[in-house]
Amino acid sequence: MSIVYRDATPEDAAAIAEFAGRTFCDTFAHLYPPEDLDAFLAAKYGADIQRAEMAEPLTRYFIAIEGDRIAGYVMMGALDIRVDEPGALELHRLYVDKDMKGKGVAQALTDEVIAWARAHNAPALYLSVWENNHRAQAFYKRYGFAHVGEHKFMVGRVADRDFIWRLTL
Template sequence: MSGIVYRDANAADAEALAAFARGSWVATFGHLAYPPRDLDVYLTKNYGAEIQRSEIADPEVRYRLALREGEIVGYCMMGVLAMPVDDAGGLELHRLYVDESVKGAGVAAALMEDAIAWARGKGASALYLSVWENNERAQRFYRRFGFKDHGEWDFMVGETADRDLIWRLTL
């Protein structure tokens, strides 16, 4: 999609990234009607500006942004494995979200291609991700890049467990 600029996040992006990340997550999963306390715990733990600032500064984490006219319209977060996977050489694609206005326009694909190239550049044996069992659009997208089923785990939103599928791309 023309007019999109891609770059790594920096500390100055923390507040905008936190707002976009929180909004994207709620837009994607808010319909699941989590108990309010569970949702609040999850969002507070993962999407505050200070948390994003800390993650941006972490040398083991990489945030890649897609911007249109200076505004975030997509991002992905990559880093060390946090899922229960036994692969000392693997890395994880923790998050990949794009704004509704750019879905289907190649922004998510550009972010995914960058994440795969980043993992290969780090010498990773594989790139892992987790995807909610009922997010079929995301599953179709990940299959296009060669990700395959590797297992499942409980993705915790507060005290609520969602069944997420663990997918692996051999690099």
């Protein structure tokens, strides 16, 4: 398995949008009524949306490519969740294709996010993780992230309980 890691470009936006929607559905689609899932996907994962996010000054997309396909990606940037810590940054999304889980892709992407946040002299890195995503929580614990709060993550009209986690840098 040969994986290439690189920064995403606007030309990657359509592929990232498709990948993000598919991997979100692989993991979570069974939790939501179709109309709420469709509303969420339309609001978060369109090529134009991804391009607009990439254009934001502090936002960075970093992707893992295997052959001609995306194997995983991470989106990082300014804080979007409600915490009050000047200079802190956020790991917004970490998505890995289901057949790539357990193969080091998530680790490589997370290592890049942490290095990026440290390069920006952030005091901390935050993320949000669904309360019942125990695999992700175990992964983040290995990095030293700690549960510091919670918030509602909206998927259409459905409010999920997400935990807010913090890593001191």
